[in-house]
Amino acid sequence: EAAVTQSPRNKVAVTGGKVTLSCNQTNNHNNMYWYRQDTGHGLRLIHYSYGAGSTEKGDIPDGYKASRPSQENFSLILELATPSQTSVYFCASGYEQYFGPGTRLTVL
Amino acid sequence: TQTVSQSDAHVTVFEGDSVELRCNYSYGGSIYLSWYIQHHGRGLQFLLKYYSGNPVVQGVNGFEAEFSKSDSSFHLRKASVHWSDSAVYFCAVKYQGGRALIFGTGTTVSVSP
Numbered sequence: 001e002a003a004v005t006q007s008p009r010n011k012v013a014v015t016g017g018k019v020t021l022s023c024n025q026t027n028n029h030n031n032m033y034w035y036r037q038d039t040g041h042g043l044r045l046i047h048y049s050y051g052a053g054s055t056e057k058g059d060i061p062d063g064y065k066a067s068r069p070s071q072e073n074f075s076l077i078l079e080l081a082t083p084s085q086t087s088v089y090f091c092a093s094g095y096e097q098y099f100g101p102g103t104r105l106t107v108l
Numbered sequence: 109t110q111t112v113s114q115s116d117a118h119v120t121v122f123e124g125d126s127v128e129l130r131c132n133y134s135y136g137g138s139i140y141l142s143w144y145i146q147h148h149g150r151g152l153q154f155l156l157k158y159y160s161g162n163p164v165v166q167g168v169n170g171f172e173a174e175f176s177k178s179d180s181s182f183h184l185r186k187a188s189v190h191w192s193d194s195a196v197y198f199c200a201v202k203y204q205g206g207r208a209l210i211f212g213t214g215t216t217v218s219v220s221p
Contacts (some may be wrong), residue, residue, distance in 0.1 A: 004151075033208050042198065042211040043152075058208065090151060096142065097200075097209055099151040 003027065004100035006091050012106045019078040021103050023091030031094060032074040034058070034066060036087040037102075043090065049074055081107045110135045112201045114212035121189055122220050129184040129215045131199030140202040141182040142209070143173055147195045155197075158182060169193070194219045 004025045013019045025032065030051045035043040045058030047066035055066040063085060065077040074093075078085055086107045091100040112133045121127050133139065140159050144152040156167025163175040173184045182199060196216050200209040 031208075035211075040213065042213040044211075045208050048208050056207065092152075096154055096157060098154065099144075101151040 004091060004093050004098050006089075006100040006103050008103060009101065010104045012108065013078075013081045014108055015082060017081050017107075019081050019085075019105065019107075021076040021078075021089055021091075021105070023074045023076075023093075023100055024072050025074075025091075025093040025098075026072065027094065027098075028071060029094040029098075030071070032068065033092040033097060034064075034074070034076045035090045035092065036060070037090060038087050046076065046089075081105075083107045110201070110203050110206070110210060112199055112210050112212045114197075114199055114215050116215050117213070118216045118218070120218045120220065123191055124188050126185065126187050127189050127193075127217060129197050129199075129217070131182045131184065131212060132180050133182065133201045134180065135201070135203050138204040141173075141175060142200045142202075143167065143171070143182075143184050144198045144200060145195045146198065146214075152198060155184070189217070189219050191219045191221060193217060 007022045033048045034046045037043050044060050046064050049055050049068040052071050067075045089103045115130050142157040143155040146152045155171050156165050158165045158175045166172050171186050175182050196214045198214045199212040202209050
């Protein structure tokens with residue numbers, strides 16, 4: 001099974017601060033995704049990538065940037081974190097979308 | 109608008125009972141369908157998928173799902189549940205030309221001893 005790791009697993013940030021969530025996959029998948037999960041909404045797509053150097057906007061990209069510096073790594077960046085971005089964030093890779101364990105972000 | 113819906117937010121069953129979780133989608137073209145399980149505090153784990161061929165697909169741990177084009181459905185079933193099946197189950201679809209999976213809101217399954 002595909003291995004997808006995320007760091008950090010938990011993060012507390014202050015409003016207005018910068019937050020970077022990292023994702024790494026070791027199965028040479030071209031496609032990678034960032035979702036957030038909130039009660040009542042299921043998972044919603046924030047950004048995705050088709051390969052190194054590419055990033056595309058998903059359904060809810062506002063307030064988020066993404067970076068794909070290599071095949072293995074895909075980061076989600078919150079330049080100015082807000083309390084509404086408190087959520088659990090999941091990274092996934094591959095067509096079947098293998099998921100990482102998630103990052104719980106709290107913005108105070 | 110392409111959507112996927114899971115009509116049951118919460119299902120409670122006894123250990124050994126069968127369970128069916130419903131998933132309906134709205135789209136007439138080619139689709140890719142899948143189910144995921146999420147145990148409390150964990151990431152999503154892939155259970156099974158359907159793209160074409162036999163409409164009944166087998167997954168891990170005794171789960172199976174049946175695709176029905178006429179009903180626009182992809183219901184998940186298990187004949188005899190175990191306490192470890194307590195989790196949230198997500199149905200997901202990817203439409204032809206779609207960017208990524210679209211997820212339903214999930215069904216929480218609680219298995220009582």
